[in-house]
Amino acid sequence: MSSEAQEVGAEVVASADEDPEKLSAKYENLCRDINLDKNTEDTAFKMYQKVTNNFSLEGNEKHWMACAIYTASRQSQTPTVSKQDTVMGSCLSLNNLLRSCRMSIYDFKTKIKQWCSMANMSEEFRKQIxxxxxxxxxxxxxxxxxxxxxxxxxxxxxxxxxxxxxxxxxxxxxxxxxxxxxxxxxxxxxxxxxxxxxxxxxxxxxxxxxxxxxxxxxxxxxxxxxxxxxxxxxxxxxxxxxxxxxxxxxxxxxxxxxxxxxxxxxxxxxxxxxxxxxxxxxxxxxxxxxxxxxxxxxxxxxxxxxxxxxxxxxxxxxxxxxxxxxxxxxxTNLNDQALRPPVTPLTRQQDLPAMSDRNFEPVAHATSNVKHLSAKFTTQPTDFVMQAGDEVIHKMLEMIGKMKQRFTTEFPIRSEAENRFKLAMSVYFSLLHHILLAEKNNKPNIDLKKNLSHDMFNNTLMACCVELVLAAYNTELKFPWVLDCFGINAFEFHKIIEIVVRHGTHEGRLTRELVKHLNSIEETCLERLAWLRTSPVWGMIADVETLPTSAEVNNDRSAGALQIFLRKVYLLGWLRIQKLCAELNLKDKMPDKIWTIFEHSIRVKTELMKDRHLDQIIMCAIYIYIRVTKMQDPKFSDIMRSYRNQRQAVNSVYREVLIKDNDGKPEYKDIIYFYNYNYVPEMTTWSIENLNKNLDRSDLLLSPHPIERQSQPKRLTSGLYVSQMSKNEFQPSPNDDVYSFHCSPAKDLQKMNEKVRGGKRLLNFNEDSPREMSYHLKQLKTVRDDRDTECK
Structure with missing residues (x-):
């Protein structure tokens, strides 16, 4: 690591040493208490020692021992009485284990997930948890x-x-x-x-x-x-x-x-x-x-x-x-986030329907979501959609049939799969009708046949409707299961979400919880899934020399798919930077400077995002700013602690960061390692040149941050919508009564008088001397005087 890199590097937290004999005695007593078999006991202790050598474990040691014992017990096999078959697990009672460790269910559920990350457990085991x-x-x-x-x-x-x-x-x-x-x-x-x-x-x-x-x-x-x-x-x-x-x-x-x-x-x-x-x-x-x-x-x-x-x-x-x-x-101490109301995403909050007065009750809300989706149930295209022609409709129905076959094959309950897909198909036909109708109203000469011929549009819309049904029933099949089921990539899928939210909300078919769910999965696509190395976004990035800035993509009215994607990514990144900076008490121009670092990493050092998470880049941008400007606080541990309070926070974001990919064998370490050995070498030189506190940076131009768009019409109740008025929409008529609110006529008159008094006097007005008359006025006056004389 170069001297510059060492200057901005992060300190690695060392793990505390434990007394081996005391630790071993505690462990043995616990194993005797729960009557654990010898093989599971040895396997669990080896796993515990390996994790403690690599990580610093906070809290009660017995709690982490319980995680090791449970993990090891689920990996073993127990023979049946007949000795001919075996069952997975050592038949360990989880409740007895927790009782012996004096560990609550809530603590176990929290720590077992952290343990899976530290012990590098398989994806299958994590799904079981x-x-x-x-x-x-x-x-x-x-x-x-x-x-x-x-x-x-x-x-x-x-x-x-x-x-x-x-x-x-x-x-x-x-x-x-x-x-x-x-x-x-x-x-x-x-x-x-x-x-x-x-x-x-x-x-x-x-x-x-x-x-x-x-x-x-x-x-x-x-x-x-x-x-x-x-x-x-x-x-x-x-x-x-x-x-x-x-x-x-x-x-x-x-x-x-x-x-x-x-x-x-x-x-x-x-x-x-x-x-x-x-x-x-x-x-x-x-x-x-x-x-x-x-x-x-x-x-x-x-x-x-x-x-x-x-x-x-x-x-x-x-x-x-x-x-x-x-x-x-x-x-309440037993419950967790699994069935609580979905968190409100940072993006597109203005699109959310009005909040209900009722308290959140999972069963009632799940039933309400299903009822909303089931309204106006139909399994056939509307007459308006049928205008596209028999050939297009036949192709569309054929596509739906193939997706139905894949869904019923992958869905766990075959008997319920048919009903779930029928409901999704009903939502699809309803949304398709409103989407095409809105396009027809905006562009009367639009060709419906051409619009319906886009396979990706139909596939993603149908997949989004299936996701809505799965979310309404609160199923365990969580996103991105629907993408895996239908073979759709996240970059293409994220495009349909805004369209569905706009038309589904306006129609009143999507509840507040379902809109929040769609916004959340769009953020999931933007922050991680669309940046996977298999994503088509990398092919688009390779075709451009340098990615556009936030200001460029926001001002480009003819933006393509990549520009629109970056516009959303930039906005999401800026909103999260603001939240995290507020949590860390970083004020004034600091968030704007951190945003400039973040934008540079996305535009110029885009490879940092490959197979990684947006929040990882944000945390690194914050810390490199702190080191370059020679601030004492916050430390990287403070950033991670504040990040855990963010609504989208997941432990794996800072515990498992891709370091390198060796021929399809990815190597993961924690975010501090990633910062020191991946991020710092790429960003140090630019950061020091642009943000060093010791240099005169009065000429530094901060990159303008994104601005959220105006809201769409918001549905308050049935048939009642509120929308923001555009600047050119209000054209007052002189015959109409106009009322102004929060305005004082006296103050307006005072401003006008001051304006008049402060104006430049171009003419020399002298009230004592007579005004000089123009030549034409003099002639008119002479004619008038002559006529007056004749009349007399």
Whole structure:
């Protein structure tokens, strides 16, 4: 590293030394406490030592040991009783591990992700962690709904103490036992077919099917004392047809979809339980589950079945939720970002629909999103679109058919894939109609046939509609799954998002959450996915000598695809620089100077972005400015700490940065290493020449930063829109009354008088001397005087 590079380099934080004997004793005691097998114990400790040699681990040592033990246990295999097969994992109870380490579920979910990055775990294992976290978040959300619904349907008899643990000793089904078996039934049902619970709406419907089944069994046993008399769904009791009573329509906004699930997926799972002797009763009617002879063994059997699943899957034991009090506030320490309202992106906030007055409730909002997308459902092009001609429409429908085939093949639930794609197709035809209609209004001579012949436009629009449906159902298939499914690159996909937001919002089909989701995935494309080495953007960059500045792309009215892309990237970079600088208390001209560094790195040193993240370049730009200007603070660790508070922050951004790619074998290290060995050699000379504090830089011209565009018409309510008035739009008529607000007539008159008084007097006005008359006026006066004399 050159002397200049050393001057602006970042210090590497050294890891603290631990007493090996003390550490080993702690680890061994933990392993004995959870009865861990020897192979897993040795593998986990080697992994722990390797990570501690490379990283400084903050916090409780046992928490990081727990991460190592869990990771190692999921990599091992355990033989079955027959010795012929094996199961993944060492059958370690995750809840017991956390209990022994005194580690909360929230802490585990936070640290296991950091551990995966530091231990360089496989992408498959990381997906398992993400799925486990998401499943628990969905179950936690559903449990809150379950509590409310269960207490609306059932009630504790007056002679029974609601939370008396001794009441569970009686063989008769009590209120507390009914609650217990109902929740365990749902846990077993959803784990019987995990692919059936990939989204929140489907999981909620499945839970309602379980409550509905228990409700029918309570009626069949004539236990009306357990049913809430205030529940509006209570029927007139009939011993002949207790199973015919259905409560789904009372709680499911999409009751038809729930009833379809009840008669298909749910029915098959319950029948499989009967065949496997997981539950006992009348297999044909699915009744008798709560009878005196079946209740206890059903309760015990469901518990055993669920315990076996948890040990094999290595997941959280979700029965612990029932141990918490029913106050929703007590669950906040368990929840995370998985099912909270989506964060508001920095870009295009002006396009968001008006905020709802209701508090965010995941199930209700997911159902609302699906309902909005389902409005005006159609599976055929509109008459206006059909004007493009049979040949174009046939080609378009053929394209949709191919995409449908790929989607149904990749989607986890084959039975649900058809319905999901039908809804996406309905949204596609609706958006296509409004997009083409708007183009026709702007350009009356437009050729619809030509517009519909663009394959990439149709592919990306259809893919975007599929993404909207997946987001509405809150599915686990997160972006960019849809790009992988249809083979679309992020650079092409990002172009359609702004069009969909504009027309979908104006139509009222996209809720605020869905618009935020689309804006977020557009930012994902701009910050990372479009910069992958396989992206077509690199071919476009190679065709130009130097990339244009922000000012150039903003002033270019005939901008091409690359210029529009850079315009969005520049704006996103500037907004994030502002936020991060405000967090670091960097004020005055500092953000503008950091922006100038950032823009130079994008324009001239574009290769720094290849397979990397925009935020990595922003953090490096901030720190090189700090070093060049010889500021004492903030340190790089302060920048990373402030970055973690940003809405888009992800740990992998500063923990895993590409250093080099050796024949398809990428090498990753932390961002400080990247800054010292990749960023500094490229940016040091220019930064010192332009920003050195010791040099006279009065002639330095800072690059102008981007400015957000004006907002589109914003939909407040049905049929009511607010839009910003353009400068040339207001043309007052002299016959109309004009009202001016926030203006003072007295002040205006005063300004006019001052203007008149301050003007230059070109003529010498002398009031004492008579004014000299022009020649023509003199002649006119002579004629008039002569006529007056004649008249006299």
């Amino acid at each position: 993400d799925n486990m976290e998401r499943k628990f978040s969905i179950t936690l959300t559903l449990f809150k709904n379950y509590r409310t619904i269960f207490e609306r349907v059932f009630s504790c008899p007056p002679n029974e103490k609601k939370h008396n643990k001794y009441s569970a000793l009686h063989s008769k089904c009590s209120y507390i036992k009914l609650d217990d078996i109902c929740w365990r039934l749902f846990l077993c049902v959803k784990n019987q077919k995990p692919s059936a619970t990939v989204d929140l709406v489907t999981s909620f419907n499945l839970m309602m099917c379980c409550i509905d089944l228990i409700y029918a069994n309570v009626l069949a046993e004539n236990r009306t004392d357990l049913i809430n008399p205030d529940f509006p769904g209570v029927p007139e009791f009939s011993e002949a047809k207790p199973r015919d009573h259905c409560i789904l329509s009372h709680f499911c906004d999409m009751a038809d979809e729930a009833k379809v699930m009840k008669n298909t997926v749910f029915k098959k799972i319950i029948q499989a339980f009967f065949e496997a002797k997981t539950i006992y009763g009348n297999e044909e009617t699915m009744l008798g589950l709560l009878s005196t002879e079946n209740f206890e063994r059903n309760h015990k059997s469901l518990n055993i079945s669920y315990e076996q699943y948890v040990l094999m899957a290595g997941e959280f034991d979700e029965r612990i939720l029932a141990a918490y009090h029913m106050d929703a506030n007590e669950h």
